[in-house]
Amino acid sequence: MTAHVIADDAEALAVAEALAAEFRAGAAExxxxxxxxRAEVDRLSASGLLAVTVPxxxxxADVRAATLAEIFRLLxxxxxxxxxxxxxxxxxxxxxxxxxxxxxxxxxxxxxxxxRRFGNAQSEAGTRHVQDIRTRLEPRPDGSYLLSGVxxxxxGALFADWIPVxxxxxxDNLHVAYVPRDAPGVSVAxxxxxxxxxxxxxxxVRLDAVPVPADxxxxxxxxxxxxxxHGAVAQLLHAAIDTGIASGALAQxxxxxxxxxxxxxxxxxxxxxxxxxxxxxxxxxxxxxRSAEALLKEAARTxxxxxxxxxxxxxAEASIxxxxxxxxxxEAAVDVASALFEVAGTRSALNSLNLHRYWRDARxxxxxxxxxxxxxxxxRYVLGGTRPPRHGLL
Numbered sequence: 001m002t003a004h005v006i007a008d009d010a011e012a013l014a015v016a017e018a019l020a021a022e023f024r025a026g027a028a029e030x031x032x033x034x035x036x037x038r039a040e041v042d043r044l045s046a047s048g049l050l051a052v053t054v055p056x057x058x059x060x061a062d063v064r065a066a067t068l069a070e071i072f073r074l075l076x077x078x079x080x081x082x083x084x085x086x087x088x089x090x091x092x093x094x095x096x097x098x099x100x101x102x103x104x105x106x107x108x109x110x111x112x113x114x115x116r117r118f119g120n121a122q123s124e125a126g127t128r129h130v131q132d133i134r135t136r137l138e139p140r141p142d143g144s145y146l147l148s149g150v151x152x153x154x155x156g157a158l159f160a161d162w163i164p165v166x167x168x169x170x171x172d173n174l175h176v177a178y179v180p181r182d183a184p185g186v187s188v189a190x191x192x193x194x195x196x197x198x199x200x201x202x203x204x205v206r207l208d209a210v211p212v213p214a215d216x217x218x219x220x221x222x223x224x225x226x227x228x229x230h231g232a233v234a235q236l237l238h239a240a241i242d243t244g245i246a247s248g249a250l251a252q253x254x255x256x257x258x259x260x261x262x263x264x265x266x267x268x269x270x271x272x273x274x275x276x277x278x279x280x281x282x283x284x285x286x287x288x289x290r291s292a293e294a295l296l297k298e299a300a301r302t303x304x305x306x307x308x309x310x311x312x313x314x315x316a317e318a319s320i321x322x323x324x325x326x327x328x329x330x331e332a333a334v335d336v337a338s339a340l341f342e343v344a345g346t347r348s349a350l351n352s353l354n355l356h357r358y359w360r361d362a363r364x365x366x367x368x369x370x371x372x373x374x375x376x377x378x379x380r381y382v383l384g385g386t387r388p389p390r391h392g393l394l
Contacts, residue, residue: 001161003115004048005059009067012052016071019047024078024248028354034198036190037082041159045115050086053093058109065233065307066300069240073296076244077251080361081199083241085156088120091234092164095176098230099218108178111162119160119181121151121205130369131391135167135207137175137217145169145212147177147185151205157181157188158201165207166220173221177212185210196357196364224390227315231392232303232322238368239299239322242329243292245365246336249358250289253340254282256355261345272345281343285336292325292332299325316387319394323374330371333362369393 006012023040030037044050049071054060068090075083096108124134135149147167157163163186165177179186185208192202223230261272269275302321306314337359341348348355377394380386388394 001045001115003046003051003113005113006048006052006061008061009063012049012061012063012067013070013074015047015049016074019043019049020074020078023075023082027079027082028357030079031081031198031357032354036158036199036201037079037085038159040079040082041085041117041156044086045117048113048115050089050115050117051109051112053090053097054109054112055097055105058105059113060109064300065236065303066297068233069236069296069300072237072240073244073247073293076241077248078244080241080245080248080358080365081197083244084197084200084202084365085159086117087234087237087241088122088155088164089118090237091230092118092120092176092178094230094233095164095218095220095223098223098228099176099220101215104215104218108162116161117156117159118178119154119157119163119205121154121157121163121165121179121207123151123153124149125152130393133166133168133174135165137167137169137177137212139170143214145177145214145217147179147207147210147212149207151207153192153202154188154205155200155202157205158190158203163188163205165205169217173219176218176220178216178218179207179210179212183210194364196360196362198360224392227306227310227312228390229303229306229310229315229318231390231394232299232306232315232318234392235319235322235326235369235394236296236299236303238365239292239296239326239329241365242326242333242362243289243296245358245362246289246292246329246332249333249337249340249362250282250285252355252358253285253336253343256340256344256348257282260347261343278343281339285339285343288332288336292329295321295325295328312387316381319388320378320381323378323388323394327371327374327378330362330366334359334366337362 263269267275299321306318
């Protein structure tokens with residue numbers, strides 16, 4: 001596989017904007033038919049976007065968090081499923097940046113620049129909570145491992161070249177094993193049946209005594225010892241997807257009202273777009289979207305500032321800023337995607353139009369982790385200066 005190598009932030013944004021416009025055209029049909037976006041994911045790889053966080057010393061653009069967030073916002077505005085696919089990809093690129101040896105970085109960054117993709121095998125079903133990880137890395141006499149377990153919600157695994165697997169080693173600490181998609185003992189089932197984000201390929205990964213060389217395992221538990229931005233960056237991308245869904249839903253609602261909706265007879269307006277009550281409602285919805293976009297930009301700026309001068313305090317500021325952005329983005333995505341029908345009218349509910357994909361995508365994606373706990377951590381930080389915990393979800 002070969003891929004274009006993006007030079008800088010400006011090029012990354014231009015490429016993302018062009019791809020978002022391209023992906024938007026077929027998003028409704030892909031969702032309605034649950035047609036997995038294999039060609040579109042290949043376009044992402046070939047464009048070089050999936051390698052934009054590779055460090056400059058390894059040949060990458062090493063873009064800022066603000067740029068990465070905008071890339072995801074643009075993709076989310078076009079297709080809430082497609083935008084979700086590379087989220088874990090970038091999370092596990094960050095693990096290599098932080099915990100990889102020089103040899104591991106050299107190998108994997110070259111893979112990324114060539115267009116290779118990371119999937120995701122992180123979550124497990126039926127455990128006590130999301131951090132109850134039971135997948136195991138069993139050591140072998142030669143220093144390698146055997147990897148066994150079952151993972152669910154494995155977004156992008158079907159499209160992956162490498163599947164990063166979150167597992168516990170003999171010492172019970174968390175590690176990430178980077179496993180080839182076609183490795184012996186790996187199987188990926190396309191069994192995701194969520195009401196929204198239908199084409200994320202978030203299926204089940206089964207790992208049956210998969211052989212893993214020692215140099216493909218990274219000590220992820222060390223990520224959380226000391227100040228870190230692992231969780232802040234991961235959550236920033238989730239916030240960007242929600243913000244994108246909200247802006248996409250608002251744009252779709254406006255287009256529908258301008259071109260298809262009829263004015264309510266009591267308004268006296270010639271067109272629906274001239275109805276003063278609809279104008280008022282669109283103003284309110286635009287305020288929600290603009291506030292989500294503003295908080296997203298502020299959160300990304302704070303993450304970039306912390307990356308430049310990483311301390312316990314700057315990392316805490318970044319996590320809190322991202323938490324605020326995520327809460328507001330989730331609210332905006334669900335509210336605006338729902339209000340689309342309120343402002344557009346009866347015809348917008350036709351299943352054939354598939355406008356409900358915005359709400360289904362928003363409602364599904366915002367279940368990823370509860371906003372109420374983010375509000376708790378924001379309140380504790382404001383009242384008592386309590387730094388948020390280092391668990392990867394803030």
